[in-house]
Amino acid sequence: MNVLIRVLALALFIGSMQARAGIEAPPSSPLLQQLVTAVAADDKTASDNFWRSIEASHTPLVEQDADSPDVLMTFLWRALPEQGAVNVRVIPGELTSWEQVGDPLQRVAKTDVWYRTYRISRKARFTYYLAWPEGAVPRTDTIHRLTAGNGLVYEAVADPRARSTYAQERDGVRRLFSYAEGPEAPAEPFVKFREGAARGNVETFDVDSKILSNQRKVSVYTPSGYRKQGTRYGLLLMFDRLSYTSDVPTPTILDNMIADKAIPPMVAVLIDSRVTNDPDGDARSRELPPNDKYQSFLRDELLPLIRKRYNVSADPKRNVVAGSSYGGLAATYTALSNAAVFGNVVSQSGSYWWNPECCQSSPEKMVFLSENAGWMIKKVASLPRRPIRFYMDVGAWESADMLMPNRILRSVLEGKGYEVTYREFMGGHDYVIWRSTLSDGLIAVVGTKR
Structure with a gap:
């Protein structure tokens, strides 16, 4: 019923x-x-x-x-x-x-x-x-x-x-x-490439995981003037590398934000969701929802490699984990699992409808309601408050499955005493929206004028 x-x-x-x-x-x-x-x-x-x-x-x-x-x-x-x-x-x-x-x-x-x-x-x-x-x-x-x-x-x-x-x-x-x-759509001051603006560098390489038994590409953005020694840079960890180097031009956005001093210079690590040894081609749906094995890969394999190669901060107040859809869900779970590393979350249309039973069969037979419905919301409610700052957004045109869990999670986070910036935009589950709200999220959690 x-x-x-x-x-x-x-x-x-x-x-x-x-x-x-x-x-x-x-x-x-x-x-x-x-x-x-x-x-x-x-x-x-x-x-x-x-x-x-x-x-x-x-x-x-x-x-x-x-x-x-x-x-x-x-x-x-x-x-x-x-x-x-x-x-x-x-x-x-x-x-x-x-x-x-x-x-x-x-x-x-x-x-x-x-x-x-x-x-x-x-x-x-x-x-x-x-x-x-x-x-x-x-x-x-x-x-x-x-x-x-x-x-x-x-x-x-x-x-x-x-x-x-x-x-x-x-x-x-x-x-x-x-x-x-529409004529009053939110401004996009950081999305377009600027001629003459100082540009950072992007390096892409393969990362092998013994924990996950696969390999994937990782792209690392370093800002203009990056130095391997001296003051360490804040770290931005993002999921869905291909989407966040193309549909959402993250390197360009960071170049422009840093040039305008909207955020301090950061190193961004963008992790691919496409992997080798992926027989059903659906590694993203297995890895990004709450998955402790994937968290072990991040914590014990990827982050040590990044720290070895790049001059990044160990201060969670300066470090951000971000993503959209499943990536937003993953960002929240990553911060909760690694609060000593990430003190900031940018969640764009996070898939907080997810529960462990929802996706074990074909997409047409997805089970949205079970005793574990609202799994992430319950997880946040059950844990002691962590020193994490949240930015959350979701589209007003998205389905009730997206809207309601985001609204409820926002309320639970605020009730637990978390600092939360929450926005609903006029649009759907859409990269053309996320490319503009990414900068909103970064300003909310690590902006220079906070």
Whole structure:
């Protein structure tokens, strides 16, 4: 019965999110309304004029909503019906159900304009894709292949007219992702590369683990002017190396923050989640959730190696462990397990829904509720308070599974007397958000103006 109640609650939550997104059938975009009027007046140039304006302003359209404090955000695709555009769908982050592979675009009659409009918070920022059934529109830039609830496979690509994009690099392959943002989305002062700014160095090498019986790559960032002798540097330990050197450009972010004296110079160690000797390709899901064997690897193998090679501090007040999703969960458990080393946690959308029974079978059969539900929350409640400072964030558009455990853990930490900085942002489970909030977290826990 509890499971049924929870499923119904999730369904209501998703429904309310879509209602808040303001999905509508007729054009509510003022610019689209002008197009409809021009077409009705038999203006043969209406469609071309519309696309000419779009090429200049890019997509999505962002217009003031006269009926709410939000903005109207309209996603667009150009094609004639026979080109298959009727199958194009937009997938804006957490606004739509991934099982349905987004919301289909609809056509403005007698034009080659296809659209979908949402009402969106002015503070929102989120990744989005365009998608269609596999093979319907031949592409060479597919980002994802997604399977819908009906079994259809969809290809998702970045919006070619997007106003904003970011790059992801994996194994020498560079892919672009499109993202959208409202006019009051949080500033990103440290994300973009600055010409002429002092740059740190990144060294990447393999680390063997006898404890875990595998090997992985580790990247180490040292700041500009780094010295092997003298005053030791604070240590930043981060999970998901590939994501935090590409999707989230951590070296660039650190360069800019250090240049602006927002944080003191730090050495950052980014640990890969991809390993050798990984038969099911899912080492990340085994290692990052609370795992004492993995903690032994960090404590007894990796950290001694880092201390031997780099001039890093042993003062937990200067050292940070950080990550997102499972990495946020791992960051909290790592600090609790090694409070003499890490006195600061940056948790971005931490997966505090996790419990030991949740993921022993296939993802479709994940068990969210058990007697161990809220495992990390109970762990924090049961332990004496440690000298650890926390920064936590989570997306207001994320599912109840993400939101509620983060909120509860925040309350438990505060009740135990921990110093906690907690934020909810207008977005989903999304690297385009985490790349901006990483600097917020570092400033909160080790900022120079604390």
